[in-house]
Amino acid sequence: MAKRDRLLILVHEKDADDPKAWYRIWSLCERWRASGVEVVLQAGVPSAPTDDIVFNHVDRTVLEPAYLEWLARCPRTINGRVVDIRKSTFSRHLVRPGDGYEGPVIVKTDLNHGGLPEKRRLEPPPKCRWYGRRRSRRHDLGTIQYMNPSAYPVFESVAEVPAAVFENPALVVEQLLVEREGDQIALYNYYFLGATGHCVRRLGPGPPFKGPMATSMEEVPVPGSLLAERERRGFDYGKWDFVMCAGEPCVLDMNRTPGLADWWGADDLGRRITDALEPGLEPWRRR
Secondary structure (H helix, E strand, O other): OOOOOEEEEEEOOOOOOOOHHHEOHHHHHHHHHHOOOEEEEEEOOOOOOOOOEEEEOOOOOEOOHHHHHHHHOOOOEEOOOOOEOOHHHHOOOEOOOOOOOOOOEEEEEOOHHHHHHHHOOOOOOOOOEEEOOOOOOHHHHHOEEEEOOOOOOEEOOHHHOOHHHHHOOOEEEEEOOOEEEOOEEEEEEEEEEOOEEEEEEEEEOOOOOOHHHOOEEEEOOOOHHHHHHHHHHOOOEEEEEEEEEOOEEEEEEEEOOOEOOOOOOHHHHHHHHHHHHHHHHHHHOOO
16 A cells, blocks of 8 residues: 655744644645645654655744754755745845945845744844834834834935945845836736746735735736746745846745735635645655
8 A cells, every 4th residue: 555645844843833824835735635645744853854745834034954954864855955035145136335226225124024933933032123114213224133024114215225224234225126007016926836836916006015005916927037046046835026127027035935915816816826836746745
């Protein structure tokens, strides 16, 4: 009798009690269970490697050495090579004073999603500055470590950015890349697992553009250069946000643990994403 496939969803040791409703992976797990896959939550790394399928779903920007070393010892891993998604490692649109860029810019945390996955698990609670909608002050930007990712500040030029921002290792400054259509702007979300994928183009008011402001969306083809970039970076699963600049995709965000959408039409989109990505597990299953 053939051995049943077992899938370990690897999460950080401090995240075992995270609500499963936060992440898209769990809707896929429901489908895989129905197809005969045993799904197990693995919080932290065990002492020995496994020949089960290991799904790297550690919600941290930089993978800690223990996780990286254990994944390297397991023969069947998903996102086993995705160890660092800081913006400074992938952004091609970073700005520094004196580099000649004169357009508007946006200040972000180098850590993914405002650094919130790291912040919420620190013990004791960190004595650090927090930048959000109600406590936003320009002078805070020299000392803060975390941000509300829906409130990244925008400046009309590099000259307006407080000098302390460029001395703060927690922050990066990027060109504000905007794709316009009439009085709205576009943002693309590319969800993928293995050879499967689902890419949507969303329209809404802005900038800066965030999901809850979306007013319409349509499915679009995935640019070929994005597929090549995925391969180069070792991404098996995740969600990339991008805009089109002079006919080429400009990646704004790379996420290996995408959450659930919270904008207009999200329920229908979620079903379509799950439908599209469900078969993506097949290359890792036993034949």
